[in-house]
Amino acid sequence: MKHDRTLTNAAPPMFPNFLEWAKETGESRDTIYEIEKVATRLDLTEEELDLVPADLGYFEKVIAASAYGAVSRSKNLDTARKRGNSRVRSALQRFLVAHGHDTPDTGARASYDKAIKFIVENEGFVDSGALFTTSTHRPFLLVRARARLALPDLDQAEFDRLWHDATPDGRKSLRKFAQRIVELRRGHNRWPELAGLLPRQDFVVPAASDRARRIPWESLPADFRADAEEVFRQTLRQPADMREWAKEQMRLGRSAIEIDAEIAARVGDKKKKLPKNIETALAGYRQATTWLLRESHAPETGFAGLGTLRDAFTTDALEAACAAQIARSAASPTLKDADESSTLWSRFTNLTTIARHGLRDPEILARIRLVRLFHADYVLSPIEMTADAEAICNRLRKSPHLAAAFVNAPARLGDISTKELAAASTDFAKDRALRLSACAAAYAIQVSRALRPANLFMTRRRATPGCPRNLTWIADREHAEIRFSGGEVKNGETLVVNVLGDDAKVLWQWDKVDRPKLMKLRGLDDSPYLFPGTAAPRLRKSALNLPGGCMSVASILELWDLGDRQLGLGLTPHQCRHALATLLLAVKPGAFGTVASVLANTEQVAKRHYGKDSGEAAAVAVRAALLERHPDIFSRMQRRT
Template sequence: MKAAREAPPLEIEKMKHDCTLTNAAPPMFSEFLDWAKEADESRDTVYEIEKVATRLDLTKEELDLIPAELGYFEKVIAVSPYGAVSRSKNLEQARNRGNSRVRSALQRFLGARGHVTSNADIQTSYDKAIAFIEENEGFVDRSALFSTSTHKPFLLVRARARLALPHLDQEEFDRLWHDATPDGRKTLRKFAQRITALRRGHNSWPELADLLPPEDFIVPAASDRARRIVWQSLPASFRADAEDVFRQTLRQPADLKAWAKEQIKLGRTAVEVDKEIAERVGKKDRPPKNIDSATAGYRQATTWLLRESYSPEAGFAGLAALRDLFTTDALEAACDAQIARSASTVSLKDADESSTLWSRITNLTTVARHGLRDPEILARIGLVRLFYADYILSPDEMTADAEAICDRLRKSPQLAAAFVHAPARLAAISHRELEAASSTFAMERGLRLSACAAAYAVQVSRALRPANLFMTRRKATPGCPRNLTWIVDGEHAEIRFSGGEVKNGQSVIVNVHGEDAQVLWQWDQVDRPKLIKLRGIEPSPYLFPGTASPRLRKSGLNLPTGCMSVASIMELWDLGDRQLGLGLTPHQCRHALATLMLAVRPGDFANVASVLANTEQVARRHYGKDSGEAAAVAVRESLLAQHPDVFARMQRRT
């Protein structure tokens, strides 16, 4: 693992991919580019291959770090942001077209090198089934054989399979699953369901019988995720013991007062009671404000620790007390397994770029110190923390994300302009798609784009943490106030969060004005009700409605159901990002806004801290490391040269 940490970031990804797919090193993109030029591939195809370096924030000379392998292409390159290499008005279409050219050329290149890949005969076997299904799609209640879009999952398999459809087997399906992105896996799951349904209905449509695989497919368990252990599946006696320790860990001041009074009545001296209270509290400055959230963290750390010590086959025999879990061997095994999972796939962060180990070890330390109050267990955790110090990094130490975004904006100032103008751009795309919509699917897509435009309208005004952005409530419910208030309809919205709803306890107020307010109003008053009706969702108090329950409920707030799930949020955001080509997550919008603010006022970290509801120390750590101010100045100069109106908009926001 030490060698991996010293390698360049993309080389790490390559090594991770090599160790999971094949022992033979694949050809590299530099060889692929040379072949494309020598083989007289079209000029557009060569251009798209050359763009791959920029999409991955590399130079053309660094193409030899990128493996020319289809699985790597699908997982890393195909999903990379496209805005840095294109200014097309339809970035999603441009990216799909570019990916298709590179994918097809890569298949030809691998075929020329003797690698097994798709060919025309294989694709023809899918074409027959796809054509029959597509011709008979429509409304089933109007005599159509298949519902709309039944054929679509077959398109992905046709593009990537190495076997003809009648010969497709579980081994090939597993390979496709392993190489697929999260979105691709959703499509493959639908494909497996379609195959099962079509094979069961062979008497109804005999034309398909000979075109289908001979067996149903089993969707593999995700190999890059840990085996889930449901808390309720643990022995009742163990859970009772653990919950009692957690209660001791989270003992609130009122509990300590009651306990102290009880001890005094039992005849203990005040000195003894005071000393024990001091030992129980330790160096804890303040108790956690959200008991439910803290308890969930302790449970996650506990199941993480026992996952490698108890196999699913053996069950949890012998698991009696929480204290028994805290052995040095168990702690090391859990850390090793976490690092191995990170190294095994490109879909997870590297262990030394993730805060997972820090989170787990911190929770276990808290339980040991304040719940178990055992010096020996604390010492064991301390030693393991020392052994894995390179991987146990707190979120405050991880500034690579912020630095990468600052660098991207400096190199591609058009991305900064795209971020500032994102609400208006997405709203315009949404309007066009809704006007042209001729199906329920197209209508829903247009409405979801309007939702994403509204989310960006808030983020470019004052970038919120995602947990706050997507928990914004437009209506009060019993025990839970609203956040959104329209000061002036369509012109000025105020979104207010009390300290209890914000991660660091600071209250936050967001004011949305002008064009951004119009975008938010269009979603709130016009498009949101349409989406609720279209999807048949129950009335919801949330600005972004759904059918899920909040994952971690806030203390003192009776948060209602009806919010979007995390998966739905990421799908919604990805839909918008495909139009913008920014490659930003909702949280990374905070980094982008901070970078732009420092471009307007270099060195003004206090202003950045106030807008992001952080401390100035945190702002300096994330955005002032090394030449942060110089980078901000460079961003400003580049932006002024290409987009002189951007800073007028930014000045109005700050």
């Protein structure tokens, strides 16, 4: 785990010190219970709690964001999680004050209270005379809870500290806070009561420290891009292209021996596996190229003087790119450890393919192999990446009720959505309830046959020119079929999902009832996607003319997180595949062929992910526990398969 490595060098105090202090000073029993739950939330034993620093920044970024379902069976997990986090946060602040550390004080908090009170009293519909739109005050709540300075004294340095310690959701609030401050400071003449309560400066949102500098492909020099695209075209030369090239060379008078030798050289010693999706392959080559250029070209100098793609493949550039990738991972608690990530494997695979089949340069190929050898400990293929799968299996084995929560997720989220929508009195509340319905629909698909996220959120409910629909209702409210052609699926296999019974009702409610409401509420144009938005697909499919109108990656993550807070599972959309595989092996121990078929993988991959003790043995343990606590769960799972 990330914290295992990053905490060993962290300065004291640590969480055992915090827990001991809480008991000695008479903190409430509920607060002590919440502190003791931290180890389980982070999948640590009590003895391993000394790996967790008693630090507010770490608490907000790692502990507060961790799954809560393993430590609570509350009917409202989101509320229970917030309440538990609040108790630990408040006690941690008192603990740090007692040990001489700077924390938010009461006086600083009061300055926020005044501003928030004024804004709340004047929120509403601007068209009806309100000064501010609904929820203008919300970003101030996070800053009030975290800042060490009063609102008028808040400066860029303190804002940077808040940003560094914040979760992705917290950074979204901080970005909105910075925007609100700009708007409020510009309109000070309209509300003088607020002017004296605001910071004396605007804030600049820092660049994300744990993410690499983004280099758009279009920002590279045109000559370089043209050269690179030609190399990529040579790399992706298909058999039909090779045949046409060979015929052309024969017409030009070259000997058959020369042509045959060049074809053999282009193909290489090993049989080349042609990519099934040209556009995805091109995107990978471009991404690997910008990754290679990022560290060898400083932002201030840009890419002036950048020649050909061949010139970019230097040993220094390869070394610098690898070192930067490993350093980013080591410095961030939100990124995977470099030795648990397949990023370097992906980059080296693409660069090797370009060097062998595009540039056809033995020297460059040797450089890549050597640098890959130097960093072999961090070059992990996706097939070897079983840590995620093992973690999910272990979590289900230790907490069988989480398996039941996963299977029943669509119905639970659907019920919460219906109740919240009935009680909603504001557009914000209605939007939240409708997004919960969308998440319930996503889960209805995932528990039926867990899809890769790219397929799940690109599901189309109607056809567009050059692009067929995926979703078809075989029987209203009872049976939905979702079909993807081979060109849409990662491994090129046709994939069909059947959503039946209660899950079909949940999907119908979203598709036919709640989806139109959300689109109207958000003012969205008509979209063919089951999960509509305003974005364009990130990776175009060569066989399809994918339209715009889908959800952005950020919106997808926000939507999924909203649902996961109600379930407490701590699963990502992709990790649902691991959860479903574990449950299938619980129903049929050792049935890796079934798992491979359901997940649209090979049996070899299924065995590598789930064939260890943490797979088959964990599944047996899960089965026994689930049969004892939820005797009907397997009859439901059998119907799914």
